[in-house]
Amino acid sequence: MKTRATRRQRRSAAIIKAVRPWQENPLVHSLTCGNDSQHAPLEAVEENGRVELHCRDCGYRQADIPEIVIKGKPSRALAKRVAAVLAAKPIQFR
Secondary structure (H helix, E strand, O other): OHHHHHHHHHHHHHHHHHHHHHHHOOOOOOOOOOOOOOOOOOEEEEEOOEEEEEOOOOOOEEOOOOHHHHHOOOOHHHHHHHHHHHHHOOOOOO
C-alpha cells in the first residue's frame, strides 16, 4: 500500500502546486470563500489524503477544486504580456 499512498501524496502536492499560482494571478478571479468573498483567497490544504480549499478567515471549506485550476493554471508569461499591453494602451469605455 506504500505505492498507493505515495501516488496520492504526489497528486495532492501537484494540486496544491497548481492552486497557488492561480490564487496569486491578478488576471484571474481567485477562488474565494463561500461565506464572504471579501475574505482572503482560499488556500489549498491536504487532509486525510484529499486536497480541500480552506478559508483562513472563517474556516469555510470547499472540497471541489475546478478542473481549470488544476489543469489550466495561468501562465506568468501571459499575465506579464497582458499587463504590459494594458499599461501601454489603456482601455477606453464609451
